[in-house]
Amino acid sequence: MAMNDQTGADAGNGGGVRQRSRASIERRILEAAESVFAEAGFNGATTAEIARRAAIPKANLHYYFNTKEELYQQVLTGIIGTWLHTADEITADADPARALSHYITAKIELAREQPIPSRVFANEIIHGAPHLGTYLGTELRAWVDTKAKVIRSWIAAGKMRDLDPKHLLFMIWASTQTYADFASQISAVLGKEQLSPQDYKAVARQMTEIILRGCGLTPPA
Amino acid sequence: MAMNDQTGADAGNGGGVRQRSRASIERRILEAAESVFAEAGFNGATTAEIARRAAIPKANLHYYFNTKEELYQQVLTGIIGTWLHTADEITADADPARALSHYITAKIELAREQPIPSRVFANEIIHGAPHLGTYLGTELRAWVDTKAKVIRSWIAAGKMRDLDPKHLLFMIWASTQTYADFASQISAVLGKEQLSPQDYKAVARQMTEIILRGCGLTPPA
DNA sequence: CGGAAATTTGACCAATCGATCAAGATTTTT
């Protein structure tokens, strides 16, 4: 909104301090919102609980974010932004085994390090993505088309088995994301409070091996 | 509760009619609840909306189900009951390739035929399974232990590659469930209103091939 | 300093929530 005009054309230090402070509290609010949205979903989340975790009065929260919807949108777009760069190594001239291995490992590590925003996104998708507008069908679709084209070029070059690239991507997404989104189920079934970094490493190794062999590739040593 | 005592020690036709009628309306309410829970989650779901879809007054809904929690529990247990028998062919004396192939295919078909209850369950897990009590850590854990033991016996018999059976199961769960839970994302990315039965068949075939090759097995013709 | 802008905050509001209740309607049993 017009709120940020304060520092827009402003030079010097004063505005800078304000800006830092504002960015700082907005980050605090967004982190609080992230966890509340992850635990309760959009409908179940309350601005009162978000404000409580951010340690500010509820009215103050509405000073920085007008509506709960606006807060949710920022959380979602933040998550998506974090995601789009995990497959950067999937390029036409890359070695398929190395690229896919790297992608799977990176996704598993992300599932371990940032499970909370992942759950917000998963929750949004499960309920039909009512707050994502046309994003899935436009930008994400284009992203997938690009990556699918790369994989098809690998197939055409005889580097890997012939298969549907998009459903391969879905399978990698599902398998890796499950360790973030369904962590409570996995840890309960395994009888562990939570998985150790070694557990995640072993998971990544086994998942890579299955996927790569499934694609007719040889897992890197 | 004590409401069902009406037909308990009762013989004859009258009670039977009542019972049929009661079972019928309860089924109608449960189906309405299922869809509402799937769309909005437990917190977002309202008894008013459930009653509206069941075409009864809200007060009447509370006559059959005392609380929203009770309704949710019945939906959850119903889903789980449907699930437990999809892996019946995973037994020690079965052929691993056939058993796993059958399991994956059955799970994909279930994802196509009954995506709604699957989403209710997924939503519950994502939010930390607050309504599932100890089920995940006791009964489901025991179920997984049993199946893992079977797979380990396959490995010991040299029938398949050495890998962690539980994480293999998680991978199959994730890959198959994604076509129910994240159907909105998949159809949007593919640019289709919804996947055709042929699409599901192709998905099951490719997924089976990847998993089986990943396990060092030869996919059945 | 002193006024203006930015920020903080408690109090408050209309809307909606899950659940209750009593009164009536219907069906079953005696």
Place this chain on the structure above:
DNA sequence: AAAAATCTTGATCGATTGGTCAAATTTCCG
């Protein structure tokens, strides 16, 4: 047909929701 049990329903309750508002406080800058 009378009594009892079961079912239906509009009205309503206290609690909670997202959001508003004006007054107070703090920060900024000439």
